[in-house]
Amino acid sequence: MANAGGDIATAPIDLAIARIRAVYGGWNRDTTVAQMRSDWDTAFGGSTAPVTCARVSAGGVDGEWISPVDTPLDKAILYFHGGGFRLGSVNSHRDLIAQIALASGCRVLAINYRLAPEHRFPAALDDALAAYGWMLDCGLKPGNIAFAGDSAGGNLALAAMLALRERVLPLPVSAVLMSPWTDLAATGASYITRAKADPIHQRPMILALAKNYLGGQGEPCDPLVSPLYADLEGLPPLLVQVGDRETVLDDSVMFVDKARGAGIDITLEVWDGMIHVFQMFGLTEASQAIASIAQFLNRHLHIKAERASS
Template identity: 55%
Template sequence: MKNEALAKVIKRVQKTYAGWSKDTSVADMRVDWDNLFNGNTTPVETCDFHINALHCRWIAHQNADSNKVLLYFHGGGFRLGSIDSHQDLMARISQFSGCKVLGINYRLIPEHRFPAALEDAFNAYSWLLNNGYSSNQIAIAGDSAGGNLVGALLNQLNSLDIALPAAAVMLSPWLDMKATSDTYQSRAKFDPIHQHKMILALARDYLRTEADADDPLASPLCASLDGLPPLLIQVGDHEVGLGDSIQYADKATNAGVEVELEVWDEMIHAFHLFAADLPEANRAIEKIGEFLRQRLN
């Protein structure tokens, strides 16, 4: 591999995966996952609090405008990840966007199945609307499973005729619970994080029934996308879920939505989490910042 920084990142990921066996507990996996991504190299102010039982964290760079908020949903296959694993990514987005970021520890599987995570996302968005923020001051974003929550939340708000956020950002989003895209095979040899069997196993754990796989609140790719706010979708060319992003962007564009789809050469799933090591990740986050600055009032 010509990209030596990326090769080192992949080795770190593979080392974490190699340390797991069928006997490794979910709790231990969550600790390992947080340690894999938790860099916290960007100086920010943080404040933890709760919305009922939902653990939340404000993250604000010194240049953040307190009147502009990005609600962020972390990734991790609905099983792993937290506001700790994703704090550095959220901090970098705050720095480049000039927004305060609100991260949430939504409920995870196997303890809590669909639609628990979406309920938490909805409650966090509703809390913002009920606490002084208008929809044109709010954007939403997420990576992987968090990208799924972005799409699902937009669908839910649309169906309930609740004001949509000013913009949405999806990073390596998982948008199809059936994982039907041909990129699940064509990119398999390149992707060190996700594989087709793993995605389907996570989907089975997340969903209550097989029928839920066609529910637009579980698989945003199944939804009607009319009326959605401007979207930025960033995805790596070397990830199996590439097809989810391409199909969703095409469907949204055909529905008249303003969509920017960026496919990053050689990049892997959720490469943004390695911004301390990958210049490409930092450039991608800078573009996220520019996108949000242009669309938040």
């Protein structure tokens, strides 16, 4: 599409891709993990969304309540950020979290779980369970809590629910998974079929992140590491969103197929032309996807109905 000056306009998705590549392009073998994390937070942090942000220790885990005005105090979303268990934080994901909070009318507890390689599996999972337990200790009911997460955070949302089920503890009412990383063995055919379409994530990178998370002794097919290999019976309703340009597309497709076979109420949305966790990038499609997330959350948390009747 040409603009008024005759130049070819850059598509919004290409601008998002350029932002990501600009960060990756500044790294080399000598770049420290600390620098990578700082660069990521600087590139994607910040938000002007009309929410309040309050730091909290959630069962010993650093967290932040992100709350729009007049949200009910008896409902909450527990959010797990992405970043391959190596990068990412509440800072880098604050705007995405705030947009979900605003669209759903629900406050969100987002946590900074421990990252690898300093803290390998199961440190992140332990933190997720501690934060959820803290929410219950604060008086929130499982039926009034939803999980949400993107990429590695989607993995963590699923692993936490599987661990809770193993311990015969109450699960949240539902969960939203954006581009979830469900298979750390990276066996999906989309690693080949989407290799040219995906501008960022290739299989060697995914396997390197998995090794970083597990160390030399970890097993990538452990169900609490890769939920694709778990018995999924008993999980609550799930919404999965993924872009059709992702090499990790099949992490969603295969997981959804398996969940349906286990009788789980699960919805899959594959978004044309979209990249990994496109919901972060202020695109028209991102707004539409977040609206769909809000509808799903409202259906299970009953927020809009209760506010309308109050």
